[in-house]
Amino acid sequence: MTKKEQRFYYCPKCGGKLAYRCIKEERPRLVCGTCQYVLYENPAAGVAAIVLNAEKQILLGRRAGGKYAGLWCIPCGYVEYDEDVYCAVRREFKEETNLDIEPVGVFTVQSNFHDPEKHTVGIWFRARVTGGEPLAGDDLDRVGYFDLSAPPPLAFPTDRVVIEYLLADIKSLLQVN
Ligand SMILES: [Zn+2]
Known part of the structure; x- marks a missing residue:
């Protein structure tokens, strides 16, 4: 997959800020900087x-x-x-x-x-x-x-x-x- 355009900016659980991070060597995921919730973007x-x-x-x-x-x-x-x-x-x-x-x-x-x-x-x-x-x-x-x-x-x-x-x-x- 090519470079992602960010579609979501705030954590749906706590309202913290989301940013793309590489976790577990997977593709970049949106992760909450406050509670670490991972927002998986699925169809x-x-x-x-x-x-x-x-x-x-x-x-x-x-x-x-x-x-x-x-x-x-x-x-x-x-x-x-x-x-x-x-x-x-x-x-x-x-x-x-x-x-x-x-x-x-x-x-x-x-x-x-x-x-x-x-x-x-x-x-x-x-x-x-x-x-x-x-x-x-x-x-x-x-x-x-x-x-x-x-x-x-x-x-x-x-x-x-x-x-x-x-x-x-x-x-x-x-x-x-
Ligand atoms: Zn959060």
């Missing part, structure tokens, strides 16, 4: 669900606000600190699309580096709808099904990668059958 976990309709179109949502407003994404969200990842994906999908889903497997896991302020590890589940009607909510203002080969402008580069993987998967399935 947050995110979850997303891939729902396809009978025409193999994917359900996407348009982001309502923030820096990605007007751009589309595979419905997703952060895992709460005390929350199981499967509960998180069901909850986020319900909040954003009004659909009840059941995850049927992990499709892919990707590192997201597009936001330098907050790196995340995203888990994209395949899921089937078990109830509800599509209705945008929470961070989204529209939801809709789109052809995998012609998605609308996307908010996140990793969603594009995931859609390309899905497209390749479906093409290979069609070749087999």
Whole structure:
């Protein structure tokens, strides 16, 4: 890793000053000068669900606000600190699309580096709808099904990668059958 830009300046435990120090011959860590607390900078976990309709179109949502407003994404969200990842994906999908889903497997896991302020590890589940009607909510203002080969402008580069993987998967399935 290249030289780090410091993102945090005060200890979350005691309010003391943080500075990068090399401890145990590891990469430099942010260490509190007062209580010696080490602030490990780890990515947050995110979850997303891939729902396809009978025409193999994917359900996407348009982001309502923030820096990605007007751009589309595979419905997703952060895992709460005390929350199981499967509960998180069901909850986020319900909040954003009004659909009840059941995850049927992990499709892919990707590192997201597009936001330098907050790196995340995203888990994209395949899921089937078990109830509800599509209705945008929470961070989204529209939801809709789109052809995998012609998605609308996307908010996140990793969603594009995931859609390309899905497209390749479906093409290979069609070749087999
Ligand atoms: Zn401290």
